[in-house]
Amino acid sequence: MCTLEKRGNLFILTFTGEDQHRFNPNVIGSLLSLLSQVKAEATRGSALITQAQGKFFSNGFDLDWAQAAGSEQGAAERLHHMVDLFRPVIAALLSLPMPTVAAITGHAAAGGFALALSHDYLIMRKDRGVLYMSEVDIALTIPDYFNALFREKIGDASVRRDFLLRGLKMKGDEAEKRGVVEAAYGGEAEVKQASVRLAENFGKRKWHGEVYAEIRKGLYPQLSAILGLTHKAYTIARL
């Protein structure tokens, strides 16, 4: 499902297996647990890379599990339940005391795209994989915290409109050009290498993790408010 590995200063969170890495309550529970571990073991110079095996980064919530409820109402409840369970994952990423990088080597759709976007830096493949918000196509509304995430992370209103109202499937070169990702590379290995390089460079800055997290929350105030995150002022000056 998902594993955590430590390589020097780097925490590497991996969605394992060749499946779509869909988020059901179990996967979400594991994610939360691993992110807590990352937080607990954080030191100055730590960085997180989130990556996945196979053709998918993640295709979002487990709609099969939702439908297994057996009724339309049951399915809606299960979906709602997953949306609520997933909130703390985004909250944990937004308050993680270290820089975070999403190494997007496959498709990132709906909740999967939201997970990627919750990282500080997105690196993607140019040759394969799309970023896609499928909700408009499957007639699902967008949770409030997803809206806030997109609004505050993607400044270009036309890009946001293209994702949410057009169901655009954005490939790596367009994503790089339109500022949705930091960079796009031609191949899985290149994406992983670039992510590691970026994370290692950040690690060298030896930022104070808690202050880094506070500055990050200050960058995304509406999202922080919606996620119920509080603020702390730090004046630990390294003079």
Next chain:
Amino acid sequence: MCTLEKRGNLFILTLTGEDQHRFNPDLISSLLDLLSQVKAQATSGSVLITLAQGKFFSYGFDLDWAQAAGSERGAAKRLQDMADLFKPVIATLLSLPMPTIAAITGHAVAAGFTLALSHDYLIMRKDRGILWMPEVDIAVTLPDYINALFKEKIGDASVRRDLFLRGLKMKGDEAEKRGVVKAAYDGEAEVREASVCLAENLGKRKWHGEVYAEIRKGLYPQLSAILGLSHKVYAIARL
């Protein structure tokens, strides 16, 4: 420290001397004083240019003065005091009844960058000087009004992330390309000439100062709210 000069319709506010033009309570107080004078003498067609002598526009708050408190706690308090004292400077610039231009001929760092960004137009050198928010590197969080200023003035979320979470030192050509400044020129004289030229063009429009200020506040509603600025509706139509 700082001087005010009037040249036709132009108000020229200069941070004098070859030092880092660091903001301590005295300088902040002088700035407020001079800006009040500008406001009092404003007429239709007035424009403000803020500039600085030497290698620095401003390097931000006076950390030496903060540390002279003698203890970590005392230093933190002094830093907080300066952040509080500086808020009205930003509020005054945001409500100044005339167009404002920052002629950035040297480094604009932290509160210095903040001061520049509080102007309607930024003109910078290409060949020298950087824009930099070092707070992540010195482990200090940002006051709410500085977060709001950057959020509403810089639309590109990646730029804000690069400035705040990466501690990027941005040179003039990148600043111009990424939309942080209006234009960048090679050399101090060129920056000053361009600023005066722009000021004169804006002055010819003979805008109604109070209305101009209201429209400006409307452009930055969250910042205005945080700064405690109120709104007025004007219907003086020049038909």
